[in-house]
Amino acid sequence: MADYQAPIKDMNYLLYDVFKNDQLWATLPNLAEHVDRDTSEAILLECAKIAEQVIAPLSREGDEIGVSFDNGNVTTAPGYQAAFQTYAEGGWTALGGDVNYGGMGMPKVITSLHEEMLCSADISFSLYPGLTAGAGLSLAKHASEEIKQRYLTRMYNGEWSATMCLTESHAGTDLGMIRTKAVPQADGSYHITGNKIFITAGEHDLTENIIHLVLAKLPDAPAGPKGISLFVVPKFLVNDDETIGTANHVSCGSIEHKMGIHASATCVMNFDDAKGYLVGEVNKGLACMFTMMNFERIGVGIQGLGAGERSYQNALEYAKDRVQSRSLSGVKSPDKSADSIMVHGDVRRMLLNMKALNEGSRALSLYIAMQLDIATYGEGDAQSKAEKLTALMTPLAKAFFTDLGLENTVAGQQVFGGHGFIREWGQEQLVRDVRIAQIYEGTNGIQAMDLLARKIAGSKGEFMQIFIDEANAFISATTAENMQEFIAPLKVAVDDLQKTTSNILSAASNNIEELGTSANDFLHIFGYTAMALVWAKMAEVSLAKVSEDEAFHQSKLHTARYYFAKLLPRRLSLMAAINAGAEPLFNIPDDLF
Template structure:
């Protein structure tokens, strides 16, 4: 398995030099969070990811999870690592101070989350979903539920899950059939089955809070009749401790392509006792609080996997000796040169590097907007909320597509060895593949972006996003780069405005192309701003590396946008003309 090293130098550059974290925090009345503190959090997060979590990754994939007598066992070392994680307060970074959380800005937590995803995405997934559950309970649950569950969830003493999907109801939750019958004590009896439940059971904690979508007896049809319920694995007694077992069970564990070390369960609820979260029939809105956070976090999974693959490929390319470099002998004392000197290998590595570092910048920018949404003024919050809404499907969809592309390139750099399990590169490909599917497939993300975020609300989300990127360009000092960024952003905005006027069928046909077109344009702007800011760095390797990687992105990767642009501006006739029979000549 490739040895993981957290990219702390790049993260420090992005946070301090590029984002301007000190000024950012001052504007949010968070001046006590200085550079020294942020760097210490990064250093300790890197240490935990590298030394505790990463060594469990390959063996966890080999062992997988087991279900015996209704109980799930995770791979060796996973539960112990989790106890160390929560003991050191990592799970509580974002939780409300009212319930013993640290209430740190997202811009501090997100880099640590990226590290954990690079080190061991299977292990990270349960922690991630707990954090998302905390958001839903914090925003929508009544005081009694908050008092009972929030401190335990924020600390990590208990974990949380998201129970949406049923065999017949995936993306289309209007088909959901799980029932919720009122009990005399104000609780509800939840009956039904849910599939694909990450962390549905585990041996890490003594309780799990399942957030379950179900229908009340008087529920209207469709998504307007869905309610959200908190259903604990064990009922909580008068002392706030797990007591009687609830009537729910694990039906089976899915046998998966990847993420084998994370238990993905079929959950059966048999009149299990649960409590309403939010108002009746508002479950989908409540759950979206959790889902939107999880979608960005899944984007971070794609980023984390990409970084791990790039590091593995780069180290292998440095060590693997094959033939002589076409530009001349590079290592005269050796029998061959390393493949790092081969132009084609360099193209693959630079593609990995440019996409990974570009998406890292996007994740830090996104985190800064979440900071503003949480700590800013009302006007600032509203603007940040619009930016977040627009960028969420891009962060989830593009960053996970990027993770798959980069991890596949990692195997290609290794050649035949990349296909062999012991090297660990094929695991990254398998783990990355699910990120394009869960929390809404990337096709759904693209459709959400183009039909909801772009074409509705009089373009307010597009305008806010354009305004943010325009303000970043204003700070660029290099005149040539500044002009290039302005031209690129104007093209993207003009194209977006034109696309928004298309009818529903054209929008649906253009959705995936628009998501990728937007991503390449916006990453191009980010790369220009990074390259410009890096010129002030006293680290010559970073300074020249950012400049050269920016040039590579603009020359070799940014032109991809033109293919996506041509497709998204075309009509959908060719997609709809073939009859259903013409897909198959049998």
């Protein structure tokens, strides 16, 4: 496997040349005092070092050895403890945290690039601090001042970690069915009793305490999701002087044996009258947890990008070194027994697919992260618009990027041929590790339904119209002749997206099943169209700057042309499938399947 190299140059190109984040930060007072270009460039360089030199070397052994379970205790893979300590001492656990409790307060555009580097280095490692960061956001927004003071500082400095405990054996997507109970106590705390499954980092040896965010129901709670409350349940109770106290009634019953992410502890957690503390209001827990879940969904999307980037780097190095057969158009390396496989059209197709989809995903993820930053720190109409775009594009980020992540890791494996199926090369690990990203934090089918049914149909098309208006404004403003090769197909794609959205909403008014049968295809149409917009923005910048760095910007322009010619047309078959309607799925009786 190639040594991982963080794509810092591309990240800075997107941050400052394409999206001009340094100018944006200056207009957002709560960000301007914490971040500027010099600070962010230094952060990304240091993050690259720890990802490349400390975390990436652990990935192979972490996969081979994994985590171990012994009578309720979980031991992480060799090197993880030392790496996590180095990571925490560097302040990385505080990167996006609330500055009032020891966080660095960095914007989402910076933390998302940080997350990509971690995921390229080792998805398993990234999950431990990733869950803690998400829990920190939820507590910072919803918890009482007492809870914030007690827990956030220690989470940000890496002494404590955190989890999210939602799923039960009978309740996954439908959280309204959970059975975990919370019984009020005289001292204001609650006794939490129940069992949770699939809990990432539920037990481990990296931190001295683990803070569980647990969904449970009070005895008199309303049925369904309206009766869910959120609680902080620490592994060890915390004394009034903030020292570690006695063990809480929380235990790990077992760990899962998984297809991938072997070095991430996926636990069954048991709560037996464990002491917990309410976060937010009674029966409003799902809204509190969604602050964390939406953060994690964007983060899971970035896992797909991180794995795809690592796959591309591996496959490109292999393709340039591997000699096999001759070019169809004649010998290219007469001094060798064969040409490198770079001469073969199908290999070039796979490599360019990976390159175009990875770079497009990175750009689109930053576009979405910018909306989140404006929604968090902005004001007025700009903030309102960004909130709606964030809501619209969060399910897109999770599902589209992870679908592409699996595609790109499989493509990299295919470039390796038989060696891609052999463990010693490391490529097959990426396929196994990224596969879960399409499943957890809400399966991609659920994300597609969230996008189409809740965000688009639920807003009567308003949220999608905001995106379409922004895309059309860019199209109208971009009149340069040398940009028309990108603008013309972008306009067709945006018009088709608008028409497809309208057609689905119209069809669903007569047959609600049209939403479910169209959702997955629609999400991908939206994804390819949104990616075309950011590729057009990149092309515009690179056309203007090609004389400054010819190799970099020519590479961008060639890749943009490839995207528009070879990948954007994928949406056409998806549109045809949507136009076929719901009948082909629902006309078949269940007993004929």
